Amino acid sequence: MTLSVEGITKRFGNLVANDGISLELPAGTLHSILGENGAGKSTLMKILSGIVSPDSGWVILDGQPIALGSPEQALAAGIGMLHQEPLVCLPFTAAENFRLGSRRSVAASTAELVETGSRFGFRLDPAAVTRSLSIGERQQLEIVRLLAAGIKVLILDEPTSGITINQRRELFAALHRLAGEGLTVLFVSHKLEEVNELCTSVTVLRRGRVVGTSALPRREEDLVEMMFEQGSLIPTRAPATENGGVVAELIAVSSGDERTGITRADLQVNEGEVVGLAGLEGSGQGSLLRALAGTASIQRGRVTIGGRDVTHRTAQRAAEAGISFLPGGRLEEGLLPGLTITEHIELASNSARFLDWDAARLRAIEAIDAFRIKGSPDSAADQLSGGNQQRLLLALLPPKLKLLLMEHPTRGLDLDSAAYVWGRLLERRKDGTAIIFSSADIDELLTYSDRILVLFEGRIIARLAARDTDAEEVGTLIGGRVTA
Amino acid sequence: MEATLASIVAAAAPLIYAAVGEAITERAGIVNLSLDGSILLSAMAGFAVAFTTGNVGLGFLVAALVSAFVALMVAWSGIRLRLNQVAVGFILTLLGAALSSYLGEGFAHQPGPSVTSAPIPGLSKIPLIGRAIFGQNLSVYGSLILVVVTAWFLARSRIGLQLRAVGERPEAAHARGINVNRHRYLAALVGGALVGVAGAAFSLDQKLGWSDGHTAGFGWIALAIVIFGGWQPIRVAIGCYLFGALQVVALRLQDDLPGLAQILPSLPFPLMIFALVVVNSAGLRRLLTRSPRLSRWLLPEPPAALGRNFVPE
């Protein structure tokens, strides 16, 4: 049983996401699709699983061409996909999510969930509400469901972001066993180390094209060379300002809801310092940032900025005190869909009662130049690409800042944009601006932070100097295990 | 006491059809805001057909078809044209009311046929609840059965599970090979038909006959009760019975407070809406967060994809 992909092409407007991609995988292969953000991995996987229909090309399984463009037919043919964010309904029980889309009865699905799960070493409580499961457990639930549906090809899209090292080990062990039983595994990632650890062969994509295939393991340098046209663009760090005064302080602060909030968090940030927040998705990073930004109410403890108590003030007051927040959901929490770049700039910078649109337009043109935004003053924010949305958010930051808070500042950006964003951010440290950011990318945390705080279940469980730690240590800590 | 209970159960029947129907539609992610106009139109149509043909059952059928068509318009404009469901629903609210008034003019204030009483022998003699549950007519029995069947259907049946998924996370349903928009059409049609039955249950049973604005206000109440009831059929039914009780009380008070006779019948409407306010209030929510189990039952979240049109990539 062989999976063949032949000449898959998909365009979105002017962008060629997939350009004549071909693959051939025998049964039982653990194969990786490697590439930077925007290389076309996600599009290819969505085409294979029937969510997106290609402009041209075929997928052939066992000599049978598969009708593309319908998840129903992809599933029936035996191709299943585990999405980066597991596609489960949060208010449903595990058993209901397992049953959804199948023809089983309630009783049969409960029994089969337990049985199939235990066969692969997953312990899943059928009655548990999915919302209460960790990302890792939700993944396990999805894998079990797909296996029970009888799939022959399993696609995993960046499955390791948001799970602990332990859960990753369980996942990889299960995948090895499944491949041994003849399942073809397509593993999509941009983490070279994982790819080398799990897979036996790799296809590298760049700008929608296959630029190389190889057996694994291979030296990471070689793989990087295939992935990027030029060497990576990590900006050099400015040294932190010595002896900077305290900019902001959290004293035993509790904030947010039970599940993703923080409990009794203490934190001091100095001028010009960069603090990285590590942790599984929803371990309290978001609540900590929002408590400082003034967008979440604080149940207990105190927050001071420049020595002044600002515990119960609004986002607006926080902005006046020199704090800015760039949230992770750019369009959901940071920008105004339907409003133009000019209107954003005007809103952020003009405090006069009456507006002068000619002057506003000029300022918008300046910002577009200065931040290399691809768009015109009249482009609506929701029509910009993710990278340009992030650049617009940067353009909206006030010139003088005491503290900059960021959630996943480079998520979804291509490497070039990410390097540009960090370059602009680190410039601000010269003026004494302190930065606190969260990221799911441990490399990003290690590269840009002075200090790394690890959060687990709403508590700060470790404070590390970035230069004295490594990915292994941080990766273990985010799972909640404190090493001696 | 027995008589009061029986009249509450009967008074709530039309509302139960409308609110449970809307709950089904909203569970699948479609907001059909047109209820107030849709009920007026189907109440008029149901009465007109029954009046003309003498056939009450045919009246119910036509009423169901009329409101199913209105719901289909809302679903279609959201799914095919990607329009705001609230906007289209509101326009249809007003258009439905205007049409009922224009087309129903000839049938206003006419005596017409009604659902015949059909007490179940023996059972209706059970003390206290017998008359309320078994001493009614087919329209009221239907409302009782509907609540139980819908509760089971949504919680346990395969299609019910799929409908809920489509309203909760359409992407997840789509990835499992479930046709999201076909399910939404289905939920809109079934829910809409029940809204139509509600109209007929007014004009052919609980509020006999037809006049301009005959059922005005009840559609909004049904929409509010769906929220009050947390999109769960049993709780929605409890909301309907509370409202039925308020109506019965207001009617009784009319004799004691003649000065207020004109406005008493309309008082349950604001009361019900403000019950919603209390249920929704931040204070109560904060109070209940201390007890997660209680708050899960009392403060359910709306379907996550409610009112959001789904476009497959």
Next chain:
Amino acid sequence: MTGSIGARIAGLVAPVIVALAATIGLLLLADAPPFEALKLIGEGAFSGKTRFADTLMAWAPVAIAGAGLVVTFAAGLWNIGVEGQIVAGAIAASLAARTVPGDRGLVLTVTLAGGVIGGALWGGAAGVLKVKGKVNEIFGGIGLGFVAQAFATYLIIGPWKRSGVASTSGTEPFRPETWLPTAFDTRLAPIAIGLALAILIGVGLVMRGTRFGLRLRAVGSNPASARLLGVPADATTMRAFLVGGGLAGLAGAVIVTGVQHKLVPAIAGGRGFLAVLVVLLAGYRVRWVGPIALFFAAISVGSSQLQLRLDLDSSLGAVIQGLLVLSAVLFGGWFAKRQGLGRQT
């Protein structure tokens, strides 16, 4: 972008044709001569200065309330409570008209201002429910509407009843000092028309040229983002409700002082809902509110002729209005979707 002018014309013409066809069908259904009926509507609205004056007086409250709805819609609010806000404004205006002594200038000023305050109170209540109580403004507004309506009815049959008889036909007419002065021997009150025009222009200027207008749109687009950009979102929402409610209340006061001269139970008479339709058809843009409101007022006034002359129910006017807006919105969606698809491929 090719054919966009053609598409725009089609977008205007197609819904009118569909609504017209549906109306003709409905008239045939009622065995009425369709073209004569349509002609009667036109004549009923515009022939002779009396009727034209009536149409303008029907226009003013709808235009004023519609201008207020432009403000609330900009902030992303479905202020369906506008109907109740008109009633609240009318009640407050009636209270002022009944109690304030003095000459016409003073009484009218206080009465109109009273309407603004009454409507703003009701709008503000919906705002508090929304901002503090997390109650969807549709249900808060409808609930408050029931309250305002019940209160008006209570006043009419209770404390403000006509001497001797308690009747739902309304209170005693207020004294003539509280009536808006009329012109040309018609019911036309130039003050009402002037107020409506000034408000339409004023709202247009505020929406285009002030920080408040931009902030309204920011909150309407995304309150969370607006907050981060320094916009006080809750306060802006409240202001939108206060302005929208105040203008609806002014519309109520204009109805009391310029049309009814007393308080009747159906004082709003669906004008608030009609204003919502007008603003939907105007695509939320204030410059279209005036003309569309005039067209709709003409249909309302003209269709009252049908009852007298053809024995048709005057609700046909409301049917035509509903059909027009529905088909305009549906065609709008259809054209937008076609253009959207054209852009993608």
